[in-house]
Amino acid sequence: MHKRVIALADLNNAFVSMERIFDPKLHGIPVVTASNNDSMIIARSYEAKALNIKMAQPYFQVKHLEKQGLVARSANFPLYANISNRFVSVLENFSNHVSQYSIDECFFILNQKEINGLESYGQLIKKTLLKHLALPAGIGISSSKTLSKCCNYAAKKYPATGGVVNIFGDEEKRKRLLKVIPVSEVWGCGKATTIKLNSIGITSALELANFNPSKARELFGINLFKTIKELNGNEVIEFEPDYSVSQSIIASRSLGEKTDDKTTLMSSIAAHISRATVKLRNQNSVSKTLSLSIQTSKHSKNDAHYFKQASFTFDYPTSDSTKLLKAASKLFNKIYQPNYRYSKTGIMLTNISSKKTVQNDMFFDQTESEKNKVLMSTIDQLNNRYGKGALKMGTESASKKWNSQSNWRSPNYTGSWDELAVVKC
DNA sequence: TCTGGGGTCCTAGGACCC
DNA sequence: TCTGGGGTCCTAGGACCC
Numbered sequence: 001m002h003k004r005v006i007a008l009a010d011l012n013n014a015f016v017s018m019e020r021i022f023d024p025k026l027h028g029i030p031v032v033t034a035s036n037n038d039s040m041i042i043a044r045s046y047e048a049k050a051l052n053i054k055m056a057q058p059y060f061q062v063k064h065l066e067k068q069g070l071v072a073r074s075a076n077f078p079l080y081a082n083i084s085n086r087f088v089s090v091l092e093n094f095s096n097h098v099s100q101y102s103i104d105e106c107f108f109i110l111n112q113k114e115i116n117g118l119e120s121y122g123q124l125i126k127k128t129l130l131k132h133l134a135l136p137a138g139i140g141i142s143s144s145k146t147l148s149k150c151c152n153y154a155a156k157k158y159p160a161t162g163g164v165v166n167i168f169g170d171e172e173k174r175k176r177l178l179k180v181i182p183v184s185e186v187w188g189c190g191k192a193t194t195i196k197l198n199s200i201g202i203t204s205a206l207e208l209a210n211f212n213p214s215k216a217r218e219l220f221g222i223n224l225f226k227t228i229k230e231l232n233g234n235e236v237i238e239f240e241p242d243y244s245v246s247q248s249i250i251a252s253r254s255l256g257e258k259t260d261d262k263t264t265l266m267s268s269i270a271a272h273i274s275r276a277t278v279k280l281r282n283q284n285s286v287s288k289t290l291s292l293s294i295q296t297s298k299h300s301k302n303d304a305h306y307f308k309q310a311s312f313t314f315d316y317p318t319s320d321s322t323k324l325l326k327a328a329s330k331l332f333n334k335i336y337q338p339n340y341r342y343s344k345t346g347i348m349l350t351n352i353s354s355k356k357t358v359q360n361d362m363f364f365d366q367t368e369s370e371k372n373k374v375l376m377s378t379i380d381q382l383n384n385r386y387g388k389g390a391l392k393m394g395t396e397s398a399s400k401k402w403n404s405q406s407n408w409r410s411p412n413y414t415g416s417w418d419e420l421a422v423v424k425c
Numbered sequence: 426t427c428t429g430g431g432g433t434c435c436t437a438g439g440a441c442c443c
Numbered sequence: 444t445c446t447g448g449g450g451t452c453c454t455a456g457g458a459c460c461c
Contacts, residue, residue, distance in 0.1 A: 035429040058428040102461045
């Protein structure tokens with residue numbers, strides 16, 4: 001059976017590398033990127049990893065390392081998204097089939113008969129990313145997504161690989177590679193699966209690859225079955241799922257300060273509705289179900305934990321912020337309890353369908369729908385022209401107290417005319 | 426004192442129907 | 444004096460990913 005060449009490009013320490021493009025001072029020193037509220041570490045430079053800083057570690061635990069030269073940046077997602085698009089563009093020069101998997105990873109298909117060999121083609125791609133975008137990357141090449149993930153693991157872990165690992169069509173290499181990869185590092189094997197696999201004596205990726213697939217299906221479910229097939233070089237996971245239309249849209253934030261003030265909480269919820277519906281309308285979709293959640297910190301030892309979620313299903317799917325806000329307000333009053341120190345609010349839109357395919361029956365108020373459609377597109381246009389948040393719903397502005405901290409945010413170099421990098425020459 | 430935000434898919438269990 | 448079986452739809456929750 002003919003096999004396709006499935007490659008993966010994965011940016012090294014993506015957010016830190018992206019910050020370094022615009023601030024050369026950050027090279028060669030320990031740098032981390034902090035999540036919203038500057039609370040958690042979501043990217044680390046090699047130097048930061050060497051200081052034993054862990055992924056997802058709370059920042060306050062490593063703050064003392066600032067004395068040893070640690071530098072923090074607040075996450076700047078608009079900037080990262082922009083650079084990510086350029087990353088995809090570069091890869092499109094090398095492959096006609098590029099499928100972006102995450103902000104820093106792309107799968108792509110290569111021609112098996114690549115003239116100078118797949119490995120040197122991989123090196124060329126890596127060099128081009130470094131030259132054009134100043135982004136270091138690892139390249140994995142094999143015949144399945146899961147194997148290419150394994151290749152990438154080795155490309156990063158073993159400098160001798162030169163950052164490119166190609167095992168396409170090489171059975172011996174595949175076995176050697178999988179032998180040195182712990183099963184916990186296999187794409188799709190999380191904590192729970194790893195514990196269960198270890199308990200039946202499977203600790204390496206190779207042992208997993210040799211595990212009976214139907215037995216695995218029975219004990220672990222369909223996903224591990226697929227993983228095993230993929231580890232054996234079979235392309236099972238769909239190459240190009242449609243990422244352009246989300247099936248659920250989430251908007252949530254930790255609050256800058258814990259509070260039980262209803263106005264503040266509702267104001268944060270209104271802002272979530274705004275962001276979520278813009279995204280919904282941009283993909284030409286409507287949603288039938290709104291869920292809302294409020295919660296206190298899971299980690300606080302002194303406070304009682306409270307998490308409550310409620311949802312509402314509309315008679316007709318909608319993308320109208322005002323309708324969603326009204327529903328959110330009702331849900332909020334249903335689940336709100338005073339005297340808790342709330343730390344986070346969130347909403348989720350589900351039951352999403354394309355605007356075109358929605359069928360309305362004779363009771364649907366067409367006039368009102370048209371009126372709101374015009375209002376929504378006006379809001380979107382004004383926000384596009386004058387910047388995000390230029391026009392807001394009343395509730396949104398009622399309180400700013402929930403806004404989160406980001407004290408070390410780099411400028412939005414590529415997304416805002418006011419924040420372009422200044423080059424002196 | 427201080428622990429993110431955004432997704433996907435699968436599964437189990439309840440409601441309801443015949 | 445004894446508790447069908449199969450199907451569908453929905454929801455909540457879990458596991459995983461970055």
